[in-house]
Amino acid sequence: MSASTLPSELAEPASDHQLLEVSLGPQHPSTHGVFRMDVSLDGEMVVKLKPVFGYLHRNHEKIAEKCSYLGSIPYTDRLDYICSLTNNWAYAMTVEKLAGLVAPERAEYIRVILSELTRLINHSALAGFLLQDMGALGTPLMYAFREREKILDLFESLTGARMMCNYMRFGGCRCDLPPGWIEQTRSLVANFPSFLDEFEALLTGNEILQARTEGVGVLTPQLAVNAGVTGPMLRATGVNYDIRKVDAYGVYGRFSFRVPLGERGDVFDRYMIRILEMRESLKILEQALRDIPAGPIIDPKAKLRNLRPKPGEAYGRIEGPKGELGFYLISDGGPNPYRYRIRPPSLINLTILEDMCLGQTIADAVVILGSVDIVLGEVDR
Amino acid sequence: MNGFGIIKGMIETARNFVGSYHDAQRLTTVQYPEQKLPPVENARTIPFLVFDGDDAMAGLRCTACVICEKECPPQCIYIVKDQVKKPDYVGKMQMQPKVFDIDISVCMSCGICVEVCPFDAIKMDQVFELSTGDRFGKLLLDKHQLAKPNDYFVKIHKTEASEIDVRREEDKRKAEAAAAAKAAAPKSPATPGAAK
Numbered sequence: 001m002s003a004s005t006l007p008s009e010l011a012e013p014a015s016d017h018q019l020l021e022v023s024l025g026p027q028h029p030s031t032h033g034v035f036r037m038d039v040s041l042d043g044e045m046v047v048k049l050k051p052v053f054g055y056l057h058r059n060h061e062k063i064a065e066k067c068s069y070l071g072s073i074p075y076t077d078r079l080d081y082i083c084s085l086t087n088n089w090a091y092a093m094t095v096e097k098l099a100g101l102v103a104p105e106r107a108e109y110i111r112v113i114l115s116e117l118t119r120l121i122n123h124s125a126l127a128g129f130l131l132q133d134m135g136a137l138g139t140p141l142m143y144a145f146r147e148r149e150k151i152l153d154l155f156e157s158l159t160g161a162r163m164m165c166n167y168m169r170f171g172g173c174r175c176d177l178p179p180g181w182i183e184q185t186r187s188l189v190a191n192f193p194s195f196l197d198e199f200e201a202l203l204t205g206n207e208i209l210q211a212r213t214e215g216v217g218v219l220t221p222q223l224a225v226n227a228g229v230t231g232p233m234l235r236a237t238g239v240n241y242d243i244r245k246v247d248a249y250g251v252y253g254r255f256s257f258r259v260p261l262g263e264r265g266d267v268f269d270r271y272m273i274r275i276l277e278m279r280e281s282l283k284i285l286e287q288a289l290r291d292i293p294a295g296p297i298i299d300p301k302a303k304l305r306n307l308r309p310k311p312g313e314a315y316g317r318i319e320g321p322k323g324e325l326g327f328y329l330i331s332d333g334g335p336n337p338y339r340y341r342i343r344p345p346s347l348i349n350l351t352i353l354e355d356m357c358l359g360q361t362i363a364d365a366v367v368i369l370g371s372v373d374i375v376l377g378e379v380d381r
Numbered sequence: 382m383n384g385f386g387i388i389k390g391m392i393e394t395a396r397n398f399v400g401s402y403h404d405a406q407r408l409t410t411v412q413y414p415e416q417k418l419p420p421v422e423n424a425r426t427i428p429f430l431v432f433d434g435d436d437a438m439a440g441l442r443c444t445a446c447v448i449c450e451k452e453c454p455p456q457c458i459y460i461v462k463d464q465v466k467k468p469d470y471v472g473k474m475q476m477q478p479k480v481f482d483i484d485i486s487v488c489m490s491c492g493i494c495v496e497v498c499p500f501d502a503i504k505m506d507q508v509f510e511l512s513t514g515d516r517f518g519k520l521l522l523d524k525h526q527l528a529k530p531n532d533y534f535v536k537i538h539k540t541e542a543s544e545i546d547v548r549r550e551e552d553k554r555k556a557e558a559a560a561a562a563k564a565a566a567p568k569s570p571a572t573p574g575a576a577k
Contacts, residue, residue: 067454068452070452070493070497071452071453071454071493072454073491073493074454074489074491074493075454077491139394143397146407146409149409150409153421156421156423156424157421157422157423158423159423160423160424160425160492160505161424161425161490164489164490164491166491166492166493174496175423178422178423178540191406198393198396198397201389201390201392201393202389202390202393202394203390204386205385205386205389205390206386206387206390207383207384207386207387208387210386304496304497305448305452305497
């Protein structure tokens with residue numbers, strides 16, 4: 001912490017004010033990982049905010065360029081470690097585009113089911129963390145994690161791991177569903193709305209939550225679109241853009257679901273959008289679990305080892321729980337990609353943090369950061 | 382009414398608190414060191430090497446083909462091929478590993494070695510509680526520590542192991558039949574050319 005005086009042209013109208021520079025993070029518990037905010041404060045107001053990241057950089061993109069196409073899949077789990085299966089899907093989809101593989105229908109249904117379950121995990125955990133940032137220490141997060149554990153149990157019985165699933169392959173999925181898995185998932189999906197009702201009874205009507213979130217961190221649709229913000233952040237401002245609807249990738253075109261939209265783009269809308277999206281995810285899950293066909297789970301043309309796609313490039317994107325997750329691959333015909341690039345939703349959504357925080361109090365800056373929903377594994381790669 | 386939402390939320394908390402005493406849906410945790418949940422069948426932690434029979438080193442299925450070493454994303458497997466060959470379960474002469482080390486401090490439990498192994502020789506274990514005070518020695522496992530009998534594999538991954546056992550039984554039967562046919566074959570033509 002250091003006190004400093006800014007040159008008069010930079011300071012706010014009352015130029016004799018002293019600004020206080022506070023470094024929030026990287027070990028600050030409310031910054032969601034190793035993320036640092038350099039904040040200049042005028043009293044309690046934020047007048048300048050500089051996000052600093054890179055503490056979790058692990059050279060993922062370069063490692064992937066030295067690794068075979070198969071070998072990168074376990075690394076993609078570690079990007080956004082709360083939602084490993086959607087990362088798998090985005091990568092597998094891009095390699096499929098590059099190598100001209102087509103996943104069988106059953107595999108596509110499994111992918112939809114898993115990615116919607118992942119969305120439930122992410123949004124319930126996010127709501128819990130957001131409330132933790134507002135000072136509701138423990139309780140909402142504990143309830144959210146209790147439900148998350150039940151979904152992780154399903155992931156473990158299918159993929160063998162709770163978080164680092166490493167399940168999807170280019171051309172399909174690694175193994176078929178174990179017996180009884182569909183029934184277990186169905187009963188989970190049937191019980192989940194009662195958890196959501198409870199969660200909403202606990203939180204949505206709570207006056208303290210409303211007072212802390214309404215009108216805080218307002219993001220305008222124009223700024224959101226210009227900055228390339230995607231996902232629930234963008235939809236909370238009222239822009240109707242969901243890649244599941246726009247691209248209808250996989251088999252998403254077959255399901256009927258609605259895209260919830262916000263009005264004001266404040267923190268409360270961002271919280272509410274996530275709750276509503278979970279309800280829509282449950283609708284998709286019900287339909288997918290009902291319609292899942294029998295059949296093979298991997299394209300017979302797909303070979304995992306020594307995959308050498310023809311020279312070319314491909315960009316695959318999916319609607320991850322946090323926004324548009326894209327992979328960009330260039331192949332030069334060799335066994336590993338020539339260029340491997342990720343478009344992480346968390347990083348892009350973080351770029352407008354300062355615009356949302358200016359003029360707010362320091363306590364609100366923490367809440368606004370919590371509502372952006374970042375995972376540093378993805379921001380830093 | 383102001384404050385009503387908070388009271389409503391507190392009723393929820395009370396319901397969860399009371400529920401945690403009688404409702405299994407509300408209390409999903411166990412008291413870990415005393416109570417342990419059995420691992421699910423697909424669970425995986427670190428790899429181990431499967432051997433058949435009683436002698437671990439003689440019965441290793443690994444043929445030191447080094448595919449797993451090449452494919453391992455974090456490069457945690459180290460293999461040196463032996464000069465001597467040994468017959469495998471169908472009687473074909475195969476290489477064997479002289480050194481087979483896995484650095485489990487590097488291993489990220491992805492299971493790609495299992496996927497690419499054409500001999501069903503390396504499989505994922507379900508042991509946990511692997512922490513040790515020795516950072517360098519005890520986390521580098523050699524082939525003696527990695528070798529585990531097929532019975533153990535059958536115990537932890539029942540479905541997968543029984544499928545593999547059936548397939549290997551079939552292969553063995555075919556190989557024996559082929560060997561028997563080959564042994565019988567030279568007698569009937571009795572020409573020098575056919576013996577080649």
